[in-house]
Every structure is written in C-alpha cells, then in structure tokens.
Amino acid sequence: MLDVYSLEIGFYAVLAFVLLAVKIYAFVSSLTFSAGSYEAAGKLTKPTWTILLGLGVVLQVLLLNNPIGILNLIFTIAAIVYLVDVRPAMAGLRRR
Template sequence: MPNVTELELNFYLVVAFVILVVKIFTFVNALMFSGEAYEAAGKLTKPAWCLILGIGVAVNVLLLGSPISFLNLIFLIAALVYLADVRPALLSLTRR
C-alpha cells in the first residue's frame, strides 16, 4: 500500500509534466502561425509571443524542482492566455 508521501510525489510529478507539455505545445503552436496572422488578429506580434512562451519553457526546464514556483505560474498563465485568446483568434483567420 503506497504511503501519502509517494502519492504526493506522484501527483506533483504529473502536475509538473502537464505544465511542461502545455508550455511546449503553446510555444510550438505559436511558431506555426505567420507574423501577419498575429497582426490581423490584433494580438501581440509573433516574436513577442514566441519570446514569452519560449522563456516560459526554459524557466520550466531550468526550475524542474519547482513547477509551482512564482515564475512558472506566471508563464503558465501566459500560456493559458495564449490558448484561450490568441490561438482561437489565429485559427479563425486561417480556417477556410
């Protein structure tokens, strides 16, 4: 029977992995749209979003011991804003 510490550690690792996957997905997704699409959608420029999301991935990788640190949470919020606001706007421009 697993003890509470093992369960906490496993939960912590799953959360850390999910956060990393979300950040990597948003960064790669941001690279796939053209710079003109960002301008047409009225959002920050492509280099700005790629920089924000890329730094978020780097911070997550460098701070592996703490996925819920202040910096990681800030960049997770940025990734979630991208997913909730920017990505749908970009997709609506490229759909045919």
C-alpha cells in the same frame, strides 16, 4: 503501504509533466502562425509571444523541482491565455 510523501512526489511529477506539455504545445503553435496573423488578429507580436512562451518552457525545464512556483504559474497562465485567446483568433483568420 503508501505514504503521503510518495503520493505528493507523484502528484508533483504528473503536474510538472502536464504543465510542460501545455507550454511546449503553445510554444510550437506560436511558431506555426505568420507574423501578419498576429497583427491581423490584433494581438501581441509574434516575437513577443514566441519569446514569452519559449522562456516559460526553458524556465520550467531548469526549475523542474517546483511546478507550482510563482514563475512557473505566470508562464503557465501566459500559455493558457495564448491557447484560449490568441490561437483561436488567428485560426479564425485562416478559415476566411
């Protein structure tokens, strides 16, 4: 018989893994662009984004027991903003 507690633990484990994967992908992606790309796209600087995204990865690894905590949600939003707004703007500059 499946109880609610084990279902909740499984859900949090999957959620934590997905959020960590998104943050790691965003962090590694931020390292691949040059500092000039950030400036040309009119976004925050490369050190700002890499520190922000790297800090999000580190904090999630340290605070893994709470995937929906306020700090984790803030850094997840930052990673999503990077992936949805900043990365496409810089990728568009490469194609030109």
